[in-house]
Amino acid sequence: MLKTSRRLYKIINKNVYSQCKRLQNTAADEGQSARQKAWLLARERYQDHEHIHYSSVLETRVKPSFLVPEALPAFPDDWMDDYEFYQGGPDAANKQGTPDPAIAASKVPCSGCGANLHCSSSSLPGYIPSEIFRGRTRQELQTITCKRCHFLNHYNIALDVEVAPSTYVDTISRIRDKYALAIVLVDLLDFPSSIWPGMQHVLGAKRPVFLVGNKVDLLPRDSNVYLQHIKDTLQREFIKHGGGDGLNIKNVSLISAKTGYGIEELITQLHKTWAYKGDVYLLGCTNVGKSTLFNILLNSDYCRPEASDLVRKATTCPWPGTTLQLLRFPILRPSGDRVYQRFKRLVSERSEKAAMEKERRAVARETGATGAAQPVATVGRTFDRRDDISDAFAMAGGSKPITTLNDRQKEYKEARWVYDTPGVMQPDQLTPLLTAEELVKLQPSTMIRPRAFRLRPQMSIFLGGLARLDLLDITSSRKQFDWLKVFVFASENLPVLIADTQAAEKVYNRYLGTPFLGVPMTSEDFSKPDRLQRWPGLQCKDGDIVLFNEGRNEGRLNCDITLSSAGWMGFLLPSGHSECRLRAWTPQAAGIYRREPALIPLADRLVGKHIRYSLAYNTTKPFVLKK
Numbered sequence: 001m002l003k004t005s006r007r008l009y010k011i012i013n014k015n016v017y018s019q020c021k022r023l024q025n026t027a028a029d030e031g032q033s034a035r036q037k038a039w040l041l042a043r044e045r046y047q048d049h050e051h052i053h054y055s056s057v058l059e060t061r062v063k064p065s066f067l068v069p070e071a072l073p074a075f076p077d078d079w080m081d082d083y084e085f086y087q088g089g090p091d092a093a094n095k096q097g098t099p100d101p102a103i104a105a106s107k108v109p110c111s112g113c114g115a116n117l118h119c120s121s122s123s124l125p126g127y128i129p130s131e132i133f134r135g136r137t138r139q140e141l142q143t144i145t146c147k148r149c150h151f152l153n154h155y156n157i158a159l160d161v162e163v164a165p166s167t168y169v170d171t172i173s174r175i176r177d178k179y180a181l182a183i184v185l186v187d188l189l190d191f192p193s194s195i196w197p198g199m200q201h202v203l204g205a206k207r208p209v210f211l212v213g214n215k216v217d218l219l220p221r222d223s224n225v226y227l228q229h230i231k232d233t234l235q236r237e238f239i240k241h242g243g244g245d246g247l248n249i250k251n252v253s254l255i256s257a258k259t260g261y262g263i264e265e266l267i268t269q270l271h272k273t274w275a276y277k278g279d280v281y282l283l284g285c286t287n288v289g290k291s292t293l294f295n296i297l298l299n300s301d302y303c304r305p306e307a308s309d310l311v312r313k314a315t316t317c318p319w320p321g322t323t324l325q326l327l328r329f330p331i332l333r334p335s336g337d338r339v340y341q342r343f344k345r346l347v348s349e350r351s352e353k354a355a356m357e358k359e360r361r362a363v364a365r366e367t368g369a370t371g372a373a374q375p376v377a378t379v380g381r382t383f384d385r386r387d388d389i390s391d392a393f394a395m396a397g398g399s400k401p402i403t404t405l406n407d408r409q410k411e412y413k414e415a416r417w418v419y420d421t422p423g424v425m426q427p428d429q430l431t432p433l434l435t436a437e438e439l440v441k442l443q444p445s446t447m448i449r450p451r452a453f454r455l456r457p458q459m460s461i462f463l464g465g466l467a468r469l470d471l472l473d474i475t476s477s478r479k480q481f482d483w484l485k486v487f488v489f490a491s492e493n494l495p496v497l498i499a500d501t502q503a504a505e506k507v508y509n510r511y512l513g514t515p516f517l518g519v520p521m522t523s524e525d526f527s528k529p530d531r532l533q534r535w536p537g538l539q540c541k542d543g544d545i546v547l548f549n550e551g552r553n554e555g556r557l558n559c560d561i562t563l564s565s566a567g568w569m570g571f572l573l574p575s576g577h578s579e580c581r582l583r584a585w586t587p588q589a590a591g592i593y594r595r596e597p598a599l600i601p602l603a604d605r606l607v608g609k610h611i612r613y614s615l616a617y618n619t620t621k622p623f624v625l626k627k
Contacts, residue, residue, distance in 0.1 A: 043613075049516075051503035053459065054615040056451075056496045057515050079150065083132050085140060097129020097147075106133075108141040111311075112149030114327045114420075117141055172421045173202055175281050181274045183210045185284035185293065186234060188219060188254070188599075189444070189489075192241035193428035193564050193591040194285045199242040202283075208250045208274065211238055212266065214289040217256035217374040218444050221623065222602035227254055233599050241593075250274075257292035261375040264346065267302050271334040271342075279417045280331065286423030287431060294327065294420040296379055301342055302418070304330045305383050327420040330412060332383070342382040349380065364623045370446035373622030428591035430466060430565040433536070438519050442565065444491040450570070450600065451488040451496060452607040452617035460504040462497040463490055465517035467563035468508070468538050468585040470501045474578065481574035487557065487603045490567025494518060498615055508538065538585040541592040545582040549573035555605075557598035564591025570598045 045058050052058075080086045080097055105118035105126075115126030119133035126146045136144070145153070175182065182203050187194035191213075203209060213234045216227070223229075231252050239247070251269045255262035274280070282290045299308050311329045332338070364373035425432070431439060455461055460470045471484055488496055495518045499507040513522040513532050522531050547558050557570040564586050573580060584592045600606075608618030 051500040051507055052497065052516075053500070054453065054496070054498040055516055056616075059614070059616065080129060080132060082150065083128075083144065085136060085144070086132050097131050099127070100130035100134070103130060103134060106138070106141055108138055109327075110144070110146040110149055111142065111327075112145040112153070114422075115146060117144065117146060122147070172281070172283060172424070175283075175421075176202055176204065178279065179277070180279040180281055181208050181210065181270075181277070183212055183280060183282050183293075184238075185212050185214050185282065185288045185290050186238065187285070187288040188213045188215050188230065188234070189448075189567070190429070190565050190591075191234065191562075192237045192593055192595075193426060193562065194288050195238055195242035196285050196424045196426055197242050198424075199283070200247060203247060206248055208248050210266075210270070210273075211235060211249050211252045212293075213252075213254045214257055214293070216254040217259045217261055217376070218447055220448055220450060220600060220603070220606055221373070222600050222605055226600070226602075229601065230254060230599065233595070233597065237595065255293070256375065257289040257296060259374060259376040260296065260379045261377045263293075263296055263300065263379045264377065267297070267300060268346075270302065271339060276331065276333050276416055279419060281419045281421055283421055284423060285426045285429065287429075288423065290423065291327075291420055294329075294418065297418060298329050299381070300379050301338075301382050302331060304332045304415075305381075326422075328417040330415040330417055333416075338383070345380065345382045349378075353377070361623055365621065368621035370449065370622055374447050428564055430587060430590065433587055434519070434565075435521070435531075438521055441493045442491055442519065447622060448489050449492070449619045449622070450603045450606050451619065452604075453486050453488070453496070453498065454483040454610070454615045455486045455498065456483045458501045460499055460501045461486060461488075461569075462495075462499070462504075462508065462517060463488060463563060463566050463569075464494040464519040465508070465512050465535075465538075466494070466519055466566035466586065468504060469561065469563075469569060470504065470583040470585075472501070472544065472581040472583060474573075474580040476574045476578035477576040481578070484574075484580050485572040485604070487570040487572070487600075487607070488567065489560075489570065489600065489603075494566065536587045538587060539589040541584050541586075541589045545584060545594060547571055547573060547580050547582065549576070549578045556601040557603055558596075560595040560598045562591060562593045562595055568595070568599070570600065570603055572604055 046052055046055075049055070049058070099119055099122055101120040103119055105116055105120060108117050109115065110117055110126050113125065115124075117126050117128055117133065118124070119128060119130040121127060125148065128144060128147055132144070133141075184199065184203075211234065213230065216230065219226075219230065231254060234254075235249065235252050238249075250273050253262055253266045253269065255266055257263075270280070282294060284290050297303060298311060303311075307330050311327075360372055360376065363369065434442065453461065455471045457471055457473050460468055462468050469486075474482065474484055476482070495516060497507070497511070497516055508517070511517050512535070513520065520531050520535050545561060549558055555572075557572050560568045560570050561582065561584055562568040563584065566586070571580075571582075586592055606620060608620045610617050
């Protein structure tokens with residue numbers, strides 16, 4: 001394999017050398033230098049795009065697959081057949097089911113979202129057709145998920161339901177008068193926009209708080225101590241934008257609810273700090289990963305073993321507001337013996353995990369695969385489900401198997417519980433404006449690789465159709481630097497476009513809905529409302545943003561400008577005394593904040609050399625850092 005790679009490398013180099021030689025000969029024949037000819041060829045791709053200086057779509061010359069709208073799965077006619085209680089059969093006349101307002105709603109919550117099950121109206125949370133709901137016992141209803149959760153889990157389709165924003169706040173406000181611990185989750189890719197500003201009013205000044213930053217696996221590693229810097233930045237921004245000075249923060253943790261990284265450490269800190277004093281509530285804005293964390297803790301040492309099979313997992317998806325009511329599971333009491341057994345298990349796994357981590361980093365350095373660069377950890381179990389329960393699941397003796405958790409049983413009267421709460425709608429988040437396809441593609445699936453560009457005065461950089469940033473002017477003590485180095489931290493699926501500021505609005509209107517901006521996406525399905533007519537466009541934040549460099553940046557980014565759910569941009573001013581003035585745009589001017597210091601301050605180590613005849617820089621492999 002290695003010999004083959006070297007042979008291919010030689011062939012490629014030989015072809016490149018031949019092309020350069022032909023280019024030099026042609027240039028000499030026409031009286032032009034090779035550099036002039038190469039510059040002209042680089043500009044040819046932009047000749048039909050006035051006022052545009054750079055486009056990631058044109059540079060790659062490959063139309064990204066996400067720019068072609070994906071059709072949602074067809075609405076299935078036989079979806080009710082998936083329910084074991086449905087007796088309609090293949091010849092049933094109404095394949096979608098019918099509501100029946102005459103039947104009273106139940107007090108049984110949906111095991112996916114927590115809304116009480118009923119059959120009165122299909123537009124309300126917790127709805128299932130009367131053909132399934134009618135005649136069901138409480139025990140049978142406890143095994144059923146509502147229509148909305150069913151479509152999310154089986155068909156990846158999100159159904160609209162009528163839920164007032166105040167409902168979410170009212171639901172979580174019940175914690176105000178309870179003796180409980182609050183685990184506040186924040187999306188590390190979208191803060192402070194994922195920090196609810198009214199958090200302190202619900203939590204109070206004396207309530208213990210665990211601050212947890214999720215999706216740390218998607219942040220690039222710019223130094224060996226980058227995790228501690230992220231922790232400090234998270235706590236600083238949380239206090240500034242949502243917590244106030246009075247919050248009682250007991251612990252700050254970084255986790256990945258997707259890969260399991262940091263979960264075991266979080267459980268250990270919960271045992272040390274909170275133990276079994278009271279209930280635990282998972283709080284946070286929409287789509288920060290509360291339900292995913294709930295599901296991981298459900299199958300960990302933090303949950304009572306017998307409950308893991310009886311409590312259904314929460315419904316998780318990219319759409320906001322999936323959890324509509326409170327879901328819960330009982331906490332396993334961390335007695336001295338259990339804590340010691342858990343400690344022994346973690347110690348025994350330490351060497352194996354270290355070896356896996358070393359191998360993962362080596363693969364990331366050699367291959368450049370971002371998936372290998374992401375921190376991963378397994379979440380194990382110390383106590384087997386069979387250790388604490390009898391064989392109640394067996395069918396021996398004609399007994400019925402236990403399929404749901406009866407929280408009225410004697411052993412649960414004094415139990416402590418973990419609650420998964422609904423997400424609070426944050427006005428700064430752009431997620432309510434986006435469609436299902438756009439939300440899925442907007443979320444990075446692997447570690448973010450920063451993209452760097454040279455931005456000159458009176459140039460504007462677009463991050464898809466979701467954000468725009470103008471460089472109005474720049475002054476520097478070093479006259480040869482008349483540009484600003486900009487780092488884009490966002491999903492690679494989101495195109496970058498750089499154009500003249502004076503024609504920025506014209507360019508935006510021309511390319512909105514095309515591959516050059518990507519999001520929002522248009523659809524060829526004319527039965528749907530025109531996407532562009534409903535799009536609010538971009539609005540400017542009041543007041544320009546002024547950045548200063550006192551001459552001691554030492555290669556560190558001066559600050560970040562967050563652009564709501566689209567991502568953020570970092571800025572590296574020229575060395576020496578310099579100053580620049582910026583202007584930021586997003587839909588409704590939402591989610592624009594100055595974050596200082598930058599979250600990834602040494603991002604300049606993560607990009608390659610400047611690409612000749614382009615405003616862009618090359619990207620590099622993860623874990624390959626310039627000294």
